[in-house]
Amino acid sequence: MKLPILVYHRIISNEISIKDIPAVIRPYCLPGGRFAEHLDYLLNRGCKGISVSEVFGQKEFRVVGITFDDGWESDYIKAFPELEKRGFRATFYIVTGYVGRKNYMDWVQIKELKRKGMEIGSHSVTHPCLLDLDKDTILQEITQSKQVLEDHLGEPVESFGVPYAFVNRRIIETALKVGYETVCISNTWLADTAAVPKIYGRYGMRRGDSIETFKGIVERRPFELFKIAIKEEGKKCLKRLMGRQVWLAFREKLLSRRNS
Numbered sequence: 001m002k003l004p005i006l007v008y009h010r011i012i013s014n015e016i017s018i019k020d021i022p023a024v025i026r027p028y029c030l031p032g033g034r035f036a037e038h039l040d041y042l043l044n045r046g047c048k049g050i051s052v053s054e055v056f057g058q059k060e061f062r063v064v065g066i067t068f069d070d071g072w073e074s075d076y077i078k079a080f081p082e083l084e085k086r087g088f089r090a091t092f093y094i095v096t097g098y099v100g101r102k103n104y105m106d107w108v109q110i111k112e113l114k115r116k117g118m119e120i121g122s123h124s125v126t127h128p129c130l131l132d133l134d135k136d137t138i139l140q141e142i143t144q145s146k147q148v149l150e151d152h153l154g155e156p157v158e159s160f161g162v163p164y165a166f167v168n169r170r171i172i173e174t175a176l177k178v179g180y181e182t183v184c185i186s187n188t189w190l191a192d193t194a195a196v197p198k199i200y201g202r203y204g205m206r207r208g209d210s211i212e213t214f215k216g217i218v219e220r221r222p223f224e225l226f227k228i229a230i231k232e233e234g235k236k237c238l239k240r241l242m243g244r245q246v247w248l249a250f251r252e253k254l255l256s257r258r259n260s
């Protein structure tokens with residue numbers, strides 16, 4: 001069976017003005033009301049939110065994987081209570097070097113998520129583009145974040161969320177070799193519940209997306225998934241043509257113009 005895994009970034013309070021958030025991260029900031037609307041849709045369809053560790057061997061069709069990247073404090077404040085209220089679980093991918101910084105969760109909050117049934121995964125130490133790093137630094141980013149999380153949580157951390165949409169086989173193999181059970185990447189694929197190794201694609205939830213896009217993903221509507229796949233392929237081609245650094249600079253410029 002194949003199921004969608006969603007990736008959210010920063011869920012923000014409705015009172016926060018989007019203009020106060022840097023342009024590059026605005027597309028990934030969803031108002032709390034919109035997030036609650038997503039969860040209500042799932043609930044009304046008899047659909048349940050699960051963590052990444054529950055994907056493998058999943059038999060229930062009406063489930064959706066829910067993940068959060070980067071460890072934003074507002075995910076703890078706004079998203080976690082909404083999940084709890086509905087009996088949903090999710091995986092929170094933490095950048096260990098960001099823990100306790102302004103706008104990011106601290107260890108007390110992360111431990112509470114874990115205690116209340118959420119899964120904690122690693123999202124590296126410093127959130128680099130791993131493709132730009134040498135072998136030893138990649139290994140350090142992947143292992144040190146796991147170790148730090150495990151030291152604080154006192155339990156194995158089994159999932160790695162690759163930062164950004166840049167990944168290759170070597171990065172995935174390194175993560176699996178150092179002991180992660182699952183690796184989440186940003187490719188827009190449905191996750192195969194029988195796949196070994198457990199490498200899962202995810203669908204990014206962006207501010208500009210309509211609720212229809214969300215419904216299309218959740219319902220696995222072939223046309224919606226096809227549209228998303230085509231869009232992603234187009235982006236990938238651009239990235240290949242421009243090179244990563246030029247692409248990132250171009251994207252930043254485009255976003256600040258669009259948001260200004």
Ligand SMILES: [Zn+2]
Binds near residue numbers: 069070123127163
């Ligand atoms: Zn990230």
